Each structure stands twice: as C-alpha cells, then as structure tokens.
Amino acid sequence: MNTATRELTYAEAIREGFAVALERDPRVLLMGLGVPDPKGFFGTTLDLQKQFGADRVMDMPCAEAGMSGVMLGAALNGLRPVINHQRLDFALLAMDPMCTQAAKWSYMFGGAMKMPVVFRMIIGRGWGQGPQHSQCLHSWFAHIPGLKVVMPATPHDAKGLLIAAIEDDNPVVFIEHRWLHHIKGPVPAGHYTTPIGPARIARAGGDVTIVAFSYMVLEALEAAEKLAREGIEAEVIDVRSLRPLETPLLLESLRKTGRLVVADTGHSTAGMAAEILALASESAFDSLKAAPRRVCFPECPTPTGPSLAAAYYPRSGHLVAAVRASLGLPADPADLAVPAGIELDKPNPAFTGPF
Amino acid sequence: MIPVNAPADLEASLLESMVRIRKIEEAIAAHYPEQKMRCPVHLSIGQEAASAGVCAALRPDDLAMSGHRSHAHYLGKGGDLNAMIAEIYGKETGCCRGRGGSMHLVDLAAGFVGAVPIVGSTIPIATGLAFADRLLKRDRVTVAFLGEAATEEGVFHESVNFASLHKLPIVFVCENNLYSVYSPMSVRQPAHREVWQLAAGHGVTAHCGDGNDPVAVYELARAAVAQARSGQGPVFLELKTYRWLEHCGAGFDNHIGYRTEAEYRSWRERDPIATFERRLQAAGTFDAARFARFTARVDVEIARAFAGADRDPFPAAATLMDHVYAAA
Numbered sequence: 001m002n003t004a005t006r007e008l009t010y011a012e013a014i015r016e017g018f019a020v021a022l023e024r025d026p027r028v029l030l031m032g033l034g035v036p037d038p039k040g041f042f043g044t045t046l047d048l049q050k051q052f053g054a055d056r057v058m059d060m061p062c063a064e065a066g067m068s069g070v071m072l073g074a075a076l077n078g079l080r081p082v083i084n085h086q087r088l089d090f091a092l093l094a095m096d097p098m099c100t101q102a103a104k105w106s107y108m109f110g111g112a113m114k115m116p117v118v119f120r121m122i123i124g125r126g127w128g129q130g131p132q133h134s135q136c137l138h139s140w141f142a143h144i145p146g147l148k149v150v151m152p153a154t155p156h157d158a159k160g161l162l163i164a165a166i167e168d169d170n171p172v173v174f175i176e177h178r179w180l181h182h183i184k185g186p187v188p189a190g191h192y193t194t195p196i197g198p199a200r201i202a203r204a205g206g207d208v209t210i211v212a213f214s215y216m217v218l219e220a221l222e223a224a225e226k227l228a229r230e231g232i233e234a235e236v237i238d239v240r241s242l243r244p245l246e247t248p249l250l251l252e253s254l255r256k257t258g259r260l261v262v263a264d265t266g267h268s269t270a271g272m273a274a275e276i277l278a279l280a281s282e283s284a285f286d287s288l289k290a291a292p293r294r295v296c297f298p299e300c301p302t303p304t305g306p307s308l309a310a311a312y313y314p315r316s317g318h319l320v321a322a323v324r325a326s327l328g329l330p331a332d333p334a335d336l337a338v339p340a341g342i343e344l345d346k347p348n349p350a351f352t353g354p355f
Numbered sequence: 356m357i358p359v360n361a362p363a364d365l366e367a368s369l370l371e372s373m374v375r376i377r378k379i380e381e382a383i384a385a386h387y388p389e390q391k392m393r394c395p396v397h398l399s400i401g402q403e404a405a406s407a408g409v410c411a412a413l414r415p416d417d418l419a420m421s422g423h424r425s426h427a428h429y430l431g432k433g434g435d436l437n438a439m440i441a442e443i444y445g446k447e448t449g450c451c452r453g454r455g456g457s458m459h460l461v462d463l464a465a466g467f468v469g470a471v472p473i474v475g476s477t478i479p480i481a482t483g484l485a486f487a488d489r490l491l492k493r494d495r496v497t498v499a500f501l502g503e504a505a506t507e508e509g510v511f512h513e514s515v516n517f518a519s520l521h522k523l524p525i526v527f528v529c530e531n532n533l534y535s536v537y538s539p540m541s542v543r544q545p546a547h548r549e550v551w552q553l554a555a556g557h558g559v560t561a562h563c564g565d566g567n568d569p570v571a572v573y574e575l576a577r578a579a580v581a582q583a584r585s586g587q588g589p590v591f592l593e594l595k596t597y598r599w600l601e602h603c604g605a606g607f608d609n610h611i612g613y614r615t616e617a618e619y620r621s622w623r624e625r626d627p628i629a630t631f632e633r634r635l636q637a638a639g640t641f642d643a644a645r646f647a648r649f650t651a652r653v654d655v656e657i658a659r660a661f662a663g664a665d666r667d668p669f670p671a672a673a674t675l676m677d678h679v680y681a682a683a
Contacts, residue, residue, distance in 0.1 A: 029490075055490055060517075061513065061516055061517055061520065063509075063510075063513035063516070063517070065479070065509060065510050065513060066479045066482075066509070066510045066512075066513020066514050066516075066517065067479070067513065067517065068479070069476065069478070069479025069480050069482070069483065069510055069513075069514070070479045070480070070482050070483035070486055070514065070517060071483060072479070072480045072483055073479065073480040073481060073482060073483020073484040073485075073486065073487065074483040074484075074486050074487040074490075075483070076468060076469075076480070076483070076484060076487075077418075077468075077483065077484045077487035077488060077491075078487050078491055079487045079490065079491075096473060096476055096510075097476070097479065097480075100473055100476070101471065101473075101476055101480065105469070106678045106679065106680060106681045107454055107677075107678045107679050108451060108454050108455045108459050109450075109451045109454070109455060109459060109461045109469060110449070110450070110451040110452030110453070110454050110455065110461075110678060111452070111677065111678035111681070111682075112450075112451070112461050112463060113461070113463070113468075113469070114681040115681070116681075145679050146679055146680065148680075169680075169681040169682075169683065170680045170681050
C-alpha cells in the first residue's frame with residue numbers, strides 16, 4: 001500500500017499515534033476512564049491495552065483531579081503519561097493539577113523539574129451533549145504560560161501533534177473535537193511529528209483570511225468553497241497550536257488580504273478569537289481594509305434539544321456572511337438557511353448517537 | 356547537613372535534627388522583621404519531631420514532598436540550608452533561583468521533590484512518584500507530608516484510594532496541629548471520627564501517634580516505610596502536634612482569640628525538644644559535650660547561611676522568562 005496516499009480516520013490516526021509512541025518509548029503511559037473499554041474511547045485506544053499491557057494502558061478511578069496529580073508525579077519521576085478525558089468538561093475537575101501545578105513547575109522551581117505530560121480532552125457536540133458535555137474552553141488553557149495547547153483539525157495533524165505532545169518535555173493540552181473523529185485524510189505510517197507552534201495554510205486565497213482551528217477548519221473550508229463559486233478567494237489558516245501561537249503565517253496572510261474572519265469553536269468574550277483579533281490589530285493594523293470579524297458561539301450555554309442547535313452552532317454560512325460583511329457586500333439571507341435534509345445536531349448521516 | 360540514619364546514636368541524632376530545625380526557624384523569625392525575606396513563611400516550630408522521626412527512617416534516595424509548612428521536611432530530608440535561606444531571600448542562588456520562595460522548596464539531590472502551598476496538591480503528585488517507582492521497579496519509598504486540613508481535600512481521598520488500590524510504596528504523614536489557619540477541627544471535621552480513620556476507610560494501614568515524641572514517630576515511620584517498601588501497600592500516620600507561632604509569619608497570635616492561652620501553654624509544656632532532652636538526661640544518655648559541639652556548629656552554619664543569602668545576587672531582570680518551558 002502506498003503510505004503517501006493511505007487514508008485513516010482522525011480516530012484511527014490518534015490510535016496509531018498512541019501505538020507509535022508506546023512502541024518507541026517504554027516510559028509512555030496512557031491513563032483515563034474507559035481507555036481500555038470495549039469501544040476503545042471512540043476507537044482512539046482500541047486494543048492498545050492488549051498490545052501494550054495493563055501497566056501502560058490503564059483505566060483509573062473516577063477521580064480526575066487526583067489522577068491528574070498522580071500523572072504529574074509519574075511525569076516528574078520518569079514516565080511520560082497521557083491522561084485522557086472523554087469530555088473536556090470532566091478535565092475541569094483537574095484545573096489545579098493542570099494550571100496551578102503542571103504549568104508552573106518548571107518555572108517556580110527554577111528549571112529543576114520537567115513535566116512531560118499530556119492532558120487529552122474531547123469536545124462534544126450534538127445529539128444532546130448539552131451544557132455540560134460540549135464546553136469549548138480551549139482559551140482557558142491557552143491563557144496559561146507553561147502550558148502548550150493544540151487543537152488538530154486533520155487526521156495527519158492529529159497523529160503528528162499527538163506524538164509531538166507526548167515527546168514534549170512540557171505539559172501539553174491536546175483537544176479533539178468529537179465531530180472530527182470520523183473525518184478521513186492522508187496519514188503517513190510510522191513515526192512522524194507535527195511541530196507544536198506553526199500554523200498551516202489549509203487553503204490558499206488572496207481576498208480574505210479565515211483563521212480557524214479544530215472542527216471550524218472544516219466549516220471554513222466549506223465556506224471558502226461557497227465563496228469561490230462567487231469569485232471570492234478565501235485563504236484558510238488552520239492555527240493548530242493555540243499556545244504557542246506562532247504568528248508569521250497569519251500576519252503574512254493578513255498583509256496580503258487585509259481582511260480577517262476568525263472562526264472559533266467557543267464563546268466570543270475573552271476567547272481565542274478575541275486573541276487573534278487583538279493580534280491583527282496590534283501587528284497588522286496598517287494592512288487591515290475592514291474591521292476584523294469573529295464567528296463564535298452565542299453567549300449562552302449549549303442547549304440540549306435539537307431544535308436549538310441550528311440557532312446555537314455557527315456554520316460555514318455564518319462565515320460566508322461574515323466574509324461578505326468584511327468585503328462590504330450586501331447580506332444574503334440564503335447564507336444562513338439550513339439545507340433541506342440536514343440535521344444540525346449530527347456530524348454526518350452515519351452518526352446515530354448516543355455520544 | 357546532619358545525617359540522621361545511624362541507629363547507634365539514634366536518640367542523639369533525633370535531638371540534633373530537631374534542634375537544628377528549631378534554630379533555623381528561630382533565625383528566620385528573628386530576621387523576618389528586617390523585611391528582606393519578602394514572602395510568606397510558615398514556620399514549623401513545635402512540630403519538629405515529625406520531620407526528625409520520619410526522615411530518620413528514610414534512605415537518602417527515598418523521596419518526600421510537602422505543603423506550605425515545609426521547612427522542617429526539607430531540612431529533615433537533607434535539603435541544602437544555604438539554598439533554602441537564599442530562596443526565602445529571593446536570590447539567584449536559592450533552590451528555585453528566587454522564583455519560588457519559602458512555599459516552593461526543592462532539593463532533588465536530597466530526594467525532596469517539592470512543596471507547594473495549595474493544600475493537598477502534592478498528595479497526588481507524591482502518589483504519582485510512588486506509582487512511577489513501582490512501575491519502573493525501583494525500591495524507593497515516597498513520603499507525602501501533609502496537614503490534617505489536607506485530608507478534607509478531595510484529592511487526598513482520590514490519592515489514598517489509588518495508592519491502596521495499587522499497593523503503592525508511599526507513606527502519608529499527617530501532622531495534625533488542630534488548626535487550618537484559624538479554623539479549629541471542630542468546624543471542619545466530625546468529633547466522633549478520627550483523622551486516621553479516613554485512611555483506614557480506604558483500606559490503608561493507619562496509625563495515630565504522639566507527634567511530639569521523635570522516638571515514637573521514628574518507630575511508627577520505620578514500620579511504615581518497611582511495609583511500603585516491601586510491596587504490602589501504603590501506610591497513613593496521624594501525628595498529633597501543635598504549631599507554636601502564627602499560621603503565617605514569625606509572630607505569636609494567641610491574642611487574636613482563635614485558640615486559648617491555656618491550650619497553647621499545655622502544648623508548650625510538651626515541647627518535643629525540651630521533653631526529649633529531659634528524657635535523655637534522666638536516662639543518662641545525654642552527651643552534653645557532644646550537644647554543645649553540635650549547637651555551636653549549627654549556629655555557625657546558620658549564621659553563614661543568612662549572611663550568604665543576604666550577600667548573594669538577586670536574579671537579573673533578563674532572566675524573567677527563564678524556565679517557563681523546559682528546554683527542548
């Protein structure tokens with residue numbers, strides 16, 4: 001099989017990333033509620049315990065804070081653990097070990113210690129995930145010096161960034177979007193890393209820059225296709241790494257297009273999109289031809305029922321509308337229309353719940 | 356640095372370890388009003404026996420972690436005195452290069468892996484040290500020093516449960532000094548349940564002892580460390596003791612009314628050092644000449660540490676961003 005064109009789903013790519021890391025380094029350890037479960041954590045850890053043993057691929061007590069702390073101690077003492085949370089919302093129980101401990105230990109002990117640990121968490125969406133299974137709080141982690149935060153959008157980057165995160169000597173928050181798990185894409189076999197930091201041009205264009213990360217990259221690419229049919233060429237930048245946020249690619253694009261729309265998977269207030277808008281204002285002000293815009297979640301918790309999903313989650317149409325506004329074009333109500341037959345609380349027709 | 360692991364002169368070593376810690380803490384208290392130690396300090400005066408007794412039962416390569424009141428534990432484990440005092444002075448020569456202060460002591464060479472002031476936060480981390488040692492088949496033991504208030508934190512229970520589940524080589528040493536800052540046990544824990552019973556409830560061997568008696572502590576710790584090292588699972592020790600000074604700072608605070616003078620005086624009468632010294636004298640095993648030589652040596656050591664810390668350079672502003680991330 002030609003590995004260059006081999007395609008895996010995002011979930012398969014994560015699983016392969018784990019397998020490569022476990023195979024290469026005996027210090028790597030996976031822990032999390034349900035990591036060895038029969039469904040394999042959405043397929044991302046399937047059969048890894050059989051392959052690598054119960055000492056290295058472990059279930060755990062239902063104790064997110066305590067077990068995160070235990071993994072920090074393990075990281076200080078010679079292991080390279082990954083703690084897995086099926087939802088980001090559960091990881092919030094471990095804010096002290098992640099943000100007050102792991103993020104600080106290198107600095108506050110004057111460089112005496114390293115904390116090579118990965119906090120992996122999944123953002124839920126749709127099928128009634130609701131207020132407490134779908135929070136997108138990447139900006140909380142991106143706010144903390146000492147943490148690194150990555151949100152890969154493609155199977156290739158999911159595997160590459162996962163391996164890079166495990167091999168990093170710092171605490172890395174690795175955030176997946178549940179709606180990416182079934183996405184297919186080319187994934188090289190074996191070991192490779194995607195560097196933590198640099199962004200990626202997901203689509204080149206000269207009229208407007210759409211900055212996105214994680215699942216919103218897919219919506220941004222769809223928006224770019226719609227815009228291209230009208231002769232508007234959008235450049236889509238996949239940020240991938242929220243901290244460190246490397247700016248050259250982004251600023252270069254802005255200098256070219258002068259127009260910016262940021263697509264966030266979170267709330268707007270004090271969010272990651274706000275950070276990117278601030279960056280544009282501070283570092284590319286002279287290049288801007290229009291006020292930069294952001295497309296974010298509304299300022300309310302996620303509703304559970306399907307009827308409200310259409311009003312809650314921004315889609316490619318919202319990005320198209322924002323681009324029109326940025327270009328001074330009249331609004332087109334068709335942008336926000338929901339196509340017939342599309343259920344907005346499901347990532348694709350194959351998905352039938354429950355989570 | 357005083358090695359304290361020779362059974363032959365165990366009693367003398369325990370006394371010396373306690374006296375050294377007391378003298379260092381008293382020196383901090385004496386210098387504190389100079390405003391050169393610009394960080395909170397939580398002094399261990401009155402609680403020295405726990406550190407002395409437990410650390411005497413450890414091997415040099417065993418590990419320890421602690422919380423906000425960590426000076427005694429750092430020193431008992433063999434942490435470098437000069438680096439500790441320099442750290443409290445905020446100097447580049449401090450054990451954290453002036454980034455941590457009194458509440459963040461570390462000396463990896465001595466097996467003191469760190470202390471943090473968020474109550475309970477080092478308990479799971481210490482458990483993780485023991486977890487890694489077990490997985491990597493090392494025969495080290497980790498001691499997690501904690502106060503009784505830390506047993507009210509969720510992570511305490513999560514950690515003890517996990518340590519019990521996996522029979523980890525860890526000893527939880529809980530110094531029960533009766534107060535969390537100014538809040539007495541009566542507003543925090545039910546009177547009909549002892550602290551050690553919490554650990555027993557998690558299926559862990561648990562004992563309660565006199566935290567002001569260094570020999571009693573040593574005997575409990577020796578058995579606990581032996582059990583933990585042999586793979587028979589963790590042990591929890593509750594050591595009853597009392598903090599003499601205010602929770603944070605170098606002064607006395609009985610006048611503000613959160614504890615009675617009578618209670619304080621009753622614990623002062625149980626001074627772990629004076630009581631033990633009298634006991635050795637009564638038994639005829641107190642070597643006055645050796646003790647005099649020791650205290651003279653320690654006085655010099657302490658004077659040098661403070662003079663050095665005062666003299667040493669502060670970290671340069673250009674180093675502000677150092678160590679935010681570990682070097683690749």
